[in-house]
Amino acid sequence: MRSILLALAAAWMTAAGAQELKPWTGGGTPALVLEDLDGRSHRLESYRGKVVLINFWATWCEPCREEMPSIDRLLRSMDGRPFAVLAVNLAEPLSRIRTYLDKTPVGFTVLLDRDTSVAKAWKARILPVTYVVGPDGKIRYSYVGELDWSQEKVRRTIAALLPP
Amino acid sequence: MDRRAFLKVSAAAASAGSLPWGSVFANTAEWRTYDVTTKVTILKPRGASRAWVPLPLVDDTDWHRAIGNSWSGNAAKVHVHSDGKYGAAILFAEWREGEETPLLEVTSRFMTKDRAVDLSKPRAGIGRLSPADYTFYTAPTELIPTDGIVRETAQEIVRGARTDVDKARAIYEWVVDNTFRDPKTRGCGWGDIKSMLETKNLGGKCGDLNAMFVGLSRSAGVPARDVYGLRVAPSVHGYRSLGVGAPVISKAQHCRAEFYAQGFGWVPVDPADVRKVVLEEPPGNLAVKDPKVEAARKRLFGGWEMNWLAYNMAHDIVLPGATAKAPKLPYLMYINGETGGERLDQLEPDSFRYEIRTSGVKA
Numbered sequence: 001m002r003s004i005l006l007a008l009a010a011a012w013m014t015a016a017g018a019q020e021l022k023p024w025t026g027g028g029t030p031a032l033v034l035e036d037l038d039g040r041s042h043r044l045e046s047y048r049g050k051v052v053l054i055n056f057w058a059t060w061c062e063p064c065r066e067e068m069p070s071i072d073r074l075l076r077s078m079d080g081r082p083f084a085v086l087a088v089n090l091a092e093p094l095s096r097i098r099t100y101l102d103k104t105p106v107g108f109t110v111l112l113d114r115d116t117s118v119a120k121a122w123k124a125r126i127l128p129v130t131y132v133v134g135p136d137g138k139i140r141y142s143y144v145g146e147l148d149w150s151q152e153k154v155r156r157t158i159a160a161l162l163p164p
Numbered sequence: 165m166d167r168r169a170f171l172k173v174s175a176a177a178a179s180a181g182s183l184p185w186g187s188v189f190a191n192t193a194e195w196r197t198y199d200v201t202t203k204v205t206i207l208k209p210r211g212a213s214r215a216w217v218p219l220p221l222v223d224d225t226d227w228h229r230a231i232g233n234s235w236s237g238n239a240a241k242v243h244v245h246s247d248g249k250y251g252a253a254i255l256f257a258e259w260r261e262g263e264e265t266p267l268l269e270v271t272s273r274f275m276t277k278d279r280a281v282d283l284s285k286p287r288a289g290i291g292r293l294s295p296a297d298y299t300f301y302t303a304p305t306e307l308i309p310t311d312g313i314v315r316e317t318a319q320e321i322v323r324g325a326r327t328d329v330d331k332a333r334a335i336y337e338w339v340v341d342n343t344f345r346d347p348k349t350r351g352c353g354w355g356d357i358k359s360m361l362e363t364k365n366l367g368g369k370c371g372d373l374n375a376m377f378v379g380l381s382r383s384a385g386v387p388a389r390d391v392y393g394l395r396v397a398p399s400v401h402g403y404r405s406l407g408v409g410a411p412v413i414s415k416a417q418h419c420r421a422e423f424y425a426q427g428f429g430w431v432p433v434d435p436a437d438v439r440k441v442v443l444e445e446p447p448g449n450l451a452v453k454d455p456k457v458e459a460a461r462k463r464l465f466g467g468w469e470m471n472w473l474a475y476n477m478a479h480d481i482v483l484p485g486a487t488a489k490a491p492k493l494p495y496l497m498y499i500n501g502e503t504g505g506e507r508l509d510q511l512e513p514d515s516f517r518y519e520i521r522t523s524g525v526k527a
Contacts, residue, residue: 060199060273060525061234090232090273116231125219125244125253127234145235145242 021141030121034111050082056124063146073150197525206266210504218475219253227279237268252476276470286427301387305479318383328425339435373436374421387424397471405444
């Protein structure tokens with residue numbers, strides 16, 4: 001039981017100024033198999049060959065709501081490239097998620113972590129937390145807290161992972 | 165992005181699906197979801213400032229599940245730390261020297277379900293604790309010794325009791341019969357059970373009385389632990405004293421206790437709350453034999469109403485990143501802060517201003 005928390009100490013974040021993705025040193029990539037809003041199952045393994053941004057969020061999380069449009073802008077800037085976004089919602093009713101997305105439409109896939117088991121496997125204790133997974137399926141970067149994902153520096157870091 | 169904007173917005177933007185205060189809590193057999201929001205302001209900052217906020221229990225149980233936490237504010241660094249030994253999750257925030265208005269807001273969402281253990285029938289498959297866990301949960305802490313007067317008292321109490329349940333019950337009844345809730349105790353009490361026994365001053369609050377249960381149980385070889393937390397809703401069982409009456413719960417910290425028995429697992433108890441019913445349940449100062457007290461006494465050996473957030477089970481805590489010279493904390497239930505190298509008074513939410521609010525969430 002106590003060993004579950006060993007990875008928590010890795011989640012440093014700077015609130016202002018140096019908004020840089022943190023290279024991942026936290027070990028292997030946990031499994032991720034979740035359904036989207038239409039009930040379709042998504043497995044992270046099926047995204048091999050793409051860079052995947054996995055964002056854990058909730059409608060009750062103010063910073064999560066604030067950064068979502070920037071994730072959408074990042075996705076649109078990568079149009080046509082092997083890049084995907086999976087936004088994992090923590091344990092909220094479908095109706096509440098749909099209401100939020102009706103007001104803030106996004107172009108990426110929203111997945112439902114109904115029992116928070118995936119969030120726990122990914123150590124998503126503080127929201128929002130985002131992982132960037134490389135085309136080989138390995139986590140390359142993480143970021144805890146809200147970030148402007150469309151800023152050029154962040155976009156360049158992620159684009160550098162894309163396969164040629 | 166300036167996170168000060170989040171604080172302005174968050175006051176107006178209630179959590180999606182929040183319920184009107186007091187309207188939620190009728191069905192105790194199902195999971196209920198709550199948000200607890202903690203706002204911290206360091207008044208008169210001098211030099212660098214720091215704050216520590218306990219987060220909900222990390223490990224899911226069949227009565228408590230953490231969903232997630234979020235923060236906003238103008239801290240330069242925010243870090244979720246584990247105390248290491250007990251697995252307590254602590255959100256640590258730091259502001260640099262020169263920050264004139266250190267602000268932090270932490271929202272935690274969690275779910276609870278009322279808990280009751282049927283002590284009439286042991287269940288096959290629930291064995292003893294591992295040797296390592298047995299040692300861990302019968303060991304002393306800095307303020308909860310298991311030798312000397314504590315052991316002597318425990319041995320006297322459990323004489324003739326054969327099973328761990330019998331021993332725990334004897335200790336529970338002794339705590340209810342011999343201790344009292346002292347309204348003059350500051351905060352929840354520090355749990356210095358040796359001093360309490362030596363001075364024969366058995367008054368205190370939950371941090372004292374439930375620590376007494378834990379210390380006596382451990383001394384008697386019954387694994388036991390305190391569970392530190394926060395009341396978050398009214399009681400639906402008709403006890404005004406065992407719940408909160410308003411959304412602001414900055415002073416609603418409450419600790420409970422558990423013991424472990426083969427066949428039953430971890431069993432919840434709360435002798436401190438029985439004494440709270442005695443003192444505070446209207447009209448107040450009830451007799452121990454009052455029917456309300458007797459009903460609570462019966463229910464609180466083996467059951468908890470889960471209008472309560474569980475933080476952790478940690479003792480003897482060194483706050484991570486602290487620079488102020490200060491003793492270890494006997495437990496982590498309160499917001500802690502420091503500025504200019506000085507620890508702030510965790511029991512005075514106005515001295516460095518923290519406010520904790522609760523709301524139920526629609527399913």
